[in-house]
Structures are given as structure tokens and as C-alpha cells.
Amino acid sequence: MNKSNFIHKFRHSAKPYKMEDEEEESPTELNTINGLSSFVVISPDKLSLKYTGVSQHGHDVGVVQANKPAPCNRIAYYFEIYIKDAGVEGRVSIGFTTDSFRIARHPGWELNTCGYHGDDGLIYLGKRQGEAFGPTYTTGDTVGGGINYDSQEFFFTVNGTLVGTVSKYIKGPLFPTVAVHSQNEEVTINFGQEKFAFDFKGYESAERNKQQIAIEKISIPSNMSLGLVKNYLLHYGYEETFHALDLATNSTVPPINGTQEDGIEDTSYALHERKNFRQLIGKGEIDAALAKLRDCYPQLVQNDKSEVCFLLHCQKFIELIRIGALEEAVKYGRVELAKFLGLAAFQVIVEDCFALLVYERPQESNVGYFLEESQREVVADAVNAAILSTNPNNKNQLHSHLETLLRQLTAGCLELRSLNDGQGEAFSLHRLLTTTNWKRTKKTGKL
Amino acid sequence: MATSKKMITREEWEKKLNAVKLRKEDMNTLVMNFLVTEGYVEAAEKFQRESGTKPEIDLATITDRMAVKKAVQNGNVEDAIEKVNDLNPEILDTNPELFFHLQQQRLIELIRQGKTDEALEFAQEELAPRGEENQAFLEELEKTVALLVFDDASTCPVKELLDLSHRLKTASEVNAAILTSQSHEKDPKLPSLLKMLIWAQNQLDEKAVYPHINDLSTGQLEDPSE
Numbered sequence: 001m002n003k004s005n006f007i008h009k010f011r012h013s014a015k016p017y018k019m020e021d022e023e024e025e026s027p028t029e030l031n032t033i034n035g036l037s038s039f040v041v042i043s044p045d046k047l048s049l050k051y052t053g054v055s056q057h058g059h060d061v062g063v064v065q066a067n068k069p070a071p072c073n074r075i076a077y078y079f080e081i082y083i084k085d086a087g088v089e090g091r092v093s094i095g096f097t098t099d100s101f102r103i104a105r106h107p108g109w110e111l112n113t114c115g116y117h118g119d120d121g122l123i124y125l126g127k128r129q130g131e132a133f134g135p136t137y138t139t140g141d142t143v144g145g146g147i148n149y150d151s152q153e154f155f156f157t158v159n160g161t162l163v164g165t166v167s168k169y170i171k172g173p174l175f176p177t178v179a180v181h182s183q184n185e186e187v188t189i190n191f192g193q194e195k196f197a198f199d200f201k202g203y204e205s206a207e208r209n210k211q212q213i214a215i216e217k218i219s220i221p222s223n224m225s226l227g228l229v230k231n232y233l234l235h236y237g238y239e240e241t242f243h244a245l246d247l248a249t250n251s252t253v254p255p256i257n258g259t260q261e262d263g264i265e266d267t268s269y270a271l272h273e274r275k276n277f278r279q280l281i282g283k284g285e286i287d288a289a290l291a292k293l294r295d296c297y298p299q300l301v302q303n304d305k306s307e308v309c310f311l312l313h314c315q316k317f318i319e320l321i322r323i324g325a326l327e328e329a330v331k332y333g334r335v336e337l338a339k340f341l342g343l344a345a346f347q348v349i350v351e352d353c354f355a356l357l358v359y360e361r362p363q364e365s366n367v368g369y370f371l372e373e374s375q376r377e378v379v380a381d382a383v384n385a386a387i388l389s390t391n392p393n394n395k396n397q398l399h400s401h402l403e404t405l406l407r408q409l410t411a412g413c414l415e416l417r418s419l420n421d422g423q424g425e426a427f428s429l430h431r432l433l434t435t436t437n438w439k440r441t442k443k444t445g446k447l
Numbered sequence: 448m449a450t451s452k453k454m455i456t457r458e459e460w461e462k463k464l465n466a467v468k469l470r471k472e473d474m475n476t477l478v479m480n481f482l483v484t485e486g487y488v489e490a491a492e493k494f495q496r497e498s499g500t501k502p503e504i505d506l507a508t509i510t511d512r513m514a515v516k517k518a519v520q521n522g523n524v525e526d527a528i529e530k531v532n533d534l535n536p537e538i539l540d541t542n543p544e545l546f547f548h549l550q551q552q553r554l555i556e557l558i559r560q561g562k563t564d565e566a567l568e569f570a571q572e573e574l575a576p577r578g579e580e581n582q583a584f585l586e587e588l589e590k591t592v593a594l595l596v597f598d599d600a601s602t603c604p605v606k607e608l609l610d611l612s613h614r615l616k617t618a619s620e621v622n623a624a625i626l627t628s629q630s631h632e633k634d635p636k637l638p639s640l641l642k643m644l645i646w647a648q649n650q651l652d653e654k655a656v657y658p659h660i661n662d663l664s665t666g667q668l669e670d671p672s673e
Contacts, residue, residue: 218642225637245490404666412647
């Protein structure tokens, strides 16, 4: 049930935010151990290859993959090769192959591979016949291959210029692949350690902008944001902020429509009390909060084993630790917290709380985050939610409207990504909020 | 190509919604960003106190910025220009278009007050030189001066320049320039997120059937219509 959200947050309030992009691996060098590369010699730095076969037929291609597949938690991926020597026949190719590719053939000739070949300038997509695609390329050329996860396309460049795109028909992780197939052919590869000839950053920005521009074109009622902010402030009991904002906007900004006022009525329920509770808990005055709760909302503390009681007792315990009153904390723990030990949902937290007693400097321990301000906020939010639930007119005010919309947005974006073969930039509100210049719209003198 | 859409039941969708990890901190940041960018100083101060959220820019700079905006909105352009230069002399130096628009607004105000002689002198000394450097400026200048020609401004084809809404336009321009000079984005992030929600739902509609939120002001989840 949703109520356990606060319990969960109490225990994990300080877990650092995991940014998925940082965890995904990326190609860094050529793979020398997967059974390919029988017909090439690879340099010690694993960024160069030279053909050593005799190229008598179509199964002695010197083909090599990167050591890791292209990461897909982003808008696009790109790498480049430099043709040091196109050798006798200039049969170099660049493309992408899958994990199961173990055959000495050019990328693109086999199913589930893709290759742009330098000797004929054609693109091969798993069929024996290639299609016209771009120019041929030879010694001295820099050729790049990329995957655009938004449009689900492969794209290739020659000497810094985009030469073409083609639909990506292969699903799953793809390995950057390069092949050589005649005497003296030698190629070096660049996985981003060196500067690219192609403006890949610009390409990514342009792709991101395409989406932004389409989004900005959508129109929303002009007071929508203000209404949502007001509802948010009321929902959480930020009374003074609400009044200040109301004052600043009432005269200049008309309400959206009739329902707005009703919405405010509902969310204003017990606004003043909720503000007071938040203030008390924010200052760590848990005893006062509990006393007030018993006075004003006895129904919430009737069941001494309720979530609200649990969180308040835990917080009181923490406050005692904070001021170093260890003996009192132990006593309090015995009287008020011990009874929760049998209950699965609460046990782990009680144990964590008791662990605080052991450390000379509890704030530096791994349960030290219990002593942070954010912990008090979780308790305040829980009390706030509990009071809201006593509203007889309430239609389940679990979330503020803003939160509901953000959840829908996140779920929607995640579903889109999942339907896109799980590829593309994952939506992250946190990243959007902490990235500046997130919106790259041109400066217009718009009103 | 067969487009069979993925069917997502309300129950499944609500599970996904509940699984979303949303930090209160991030929502607070979003609210603070709104208050600060829109210039609601008192509300931002109170929010800092009530929620502990730190404003992303110094609140004192908001007061200054709002003073400039207000001056323009009240037609006190000279005052506004002085304030902008006090705040940061580089803003007008690096924004010739903004400076021209402010001067143009000043001219409009002189004309509005019926100070014809002063207006002409001002136009000749301050605006004509700018017009010589820039074709677009020259055209704007000519339009503005046209106001003087008509005794009854209501018959003038460029009479919208006299509208108070033009003051708001100029005020908005100044506001944006100040925000940019403070390395702050000139628009709050919240409206863009709302637009993104609509966009995401539109995109998802092509591939799946799932509960929508059609009325953003209520956030009411509606079952997919068959």
C-alpha cells in the first residue's frame, strides 16, 4: 500500500541518487579475445589493426569488434575509424554487429549486421546485395558510424560530413565493428578518446533540440503552473508561502476556472494545523508534536502501532541521540520502540535506530543520515498526509496535483523508452533540474 | 506495417505510477525555481524558511530585477535604465537590441505625455544614430516617430506602440536579459515539464493504449477509451 512510502523514505532518505548513465559501459578498445581477428594483427594499444590474411575468398575478412557494445542510455552513439592505408584493394568497412557475430565476414553481409563498405560506397544490411549509400572511401579518410536511438537509425559520416542514414533493423546491444580485407590494409579506431572529425556533440544537441522544439510548440493554459504550485503549497501545508504567493498574484492573475476555487478549499483543509506540525517537527520538538496530535487528532494516535506513531517515536529517539542523551534514549527505546520489533515493516528501522547508540560519532556512521534534516522532513510529510486523510470531504489526497503529473510524465517517458527497445535517454527529473541550459531555445523577445 | 498497440490496463499503469521514484527535494526545487524565475520574492523567502529549499540565485537580485521590471511597466524608462546599469552595466552594453527597445519605449512615453519637442530632440540625438547603424532599428524608429504625425493617436496605424501591453513586452525583454546575465534561465522549468507530459502522452498514444491524464489541472487519471 502506498502508506509504506514514508517508511521506505525514512530508511533511504540519504541514498545518493544513482545516475544511470554513469553506470553504463562504453567501448574503449578493440576486442582481441572473442575469436575473431584471425586475419589481422592488432596493435598493443588495441586501437589499430592491420590485415595479415591473403584475401582469397569471402571468409578470410579481418574483422574486429569493440570490447563493449554501444551504450544505449543516451540519444546517440558514435565512433570513427581512420584509414591509414587502404592497401591493395581498399576493402575496408565499418558498421555494427551483435554479440553472436563470430564469422570472418564483412559487417553487413550477415543477418543482424550492418556495414558501410569503402570499396563500393554501398550499405549492407544483412542481405548479399548492398544499397547505394555514400561515397567510397580510401587512404586518409576518416569514416564514422553511429546509432541514433531516437530515430532508431544507423548513420555514417565521411571526413566530418554526414553521408546517410538507414533504419536500424537490429534489436539489442550492438558492437562497433571494423573490417579489412586486402594486403597492407591498416585502420585505426577512435572511441572518443580523440577528437572526432564529425561534430557529434552538435549532432546530439540538434537531436535533443528537435524534441525540445516540438515540445515547446505545445500550448498550455497560462495559469496552469501557478495553480499547480499553489496546490502543492497547500498540500504540504506551506501556509505562509501560499499566502505570500496568493497575495502577489491575486490582483494580477485571474483564477483558471471555477473548479480551481473548489480545489483550493479541499486542499486548505487543516492548513494552519498542518503548518504548525511541520514547524514543530522541523525543530525536532517531537514531544510537542505528539501531544498536539493527541489533542487535535486522537484518531491518528489511537493505534499506538500506526505508521505515524512509529515515525514520531523513531524521530524522538534520534533527537535524543542528537543531543547526546544516550541513557534517556535507551529508556525511550525500551518503552516506545521495542514493541515494534516484532513487526516486519518496522523492525529494520528500529534496529538501525538502536545502532546509533553504538557509535561515538553517530553522524559519521552508515546510519548517520538519520541525524539529517531530511529525516525530519519525512516525518513531517507523514504527519501531514495522516492529517489530510482525516478530511471527511477528501477524495484521496495522496499526492499533490504536481506530483501526480510528474509521475505520469515519468511513467510515460519510461514506457516510451521501453517500447523503443529500451534505448534512448532515460527521463530523469533530477537531471533536468540540475542541468543548466537544458532548454536551448533561441532568445526571442516573446511576451 | 501492422500497428498493434500495446494494451496497458489501469491496474498495470497504476503500478508503474507508484513505482516512480520522485524525490520531494526535486519537487521543492521545481517550485522554488518557479517562484524565483517569476520574481515572487516574498513567496520565495517564505518557501526557503518553510521548506529549507535553497533558492538558486540570491533573492536580493530578484528584488532588483523586479524593480527594473516595475519601472518599465510604469513607463519610467529612464529610471529603469539607471537601475539596470546599477545592477550590471554590461547588460545594456552587450544587448544593443534591448537598449534600442528601451530608448524606443522612452520615446513612446514622451509622445504619450504630449511632449512633442522633447520627443523629437530625443529621437534625433539618441535614436537616429542607432537607426543609421541598423536597418531594423531604423524601421522601428520610423514607425515610432509616425505617432507624432497623427494628432489623434487612435487613427495611427502603429497605435499599438502606445498600448500598455508594449510596456509589458519591453519589461519582459529586460527581465529576460537580466536573468540571462545572471546565468539563469529566463523561463521557469515547470511549464516545459507540463508540455513534455502532453507530448509524451501523444507519442505514447501511437504505440500503446493506457490511462491518460486529460485535464492537467485535476490530474485525474482516465481509463483508456476503447
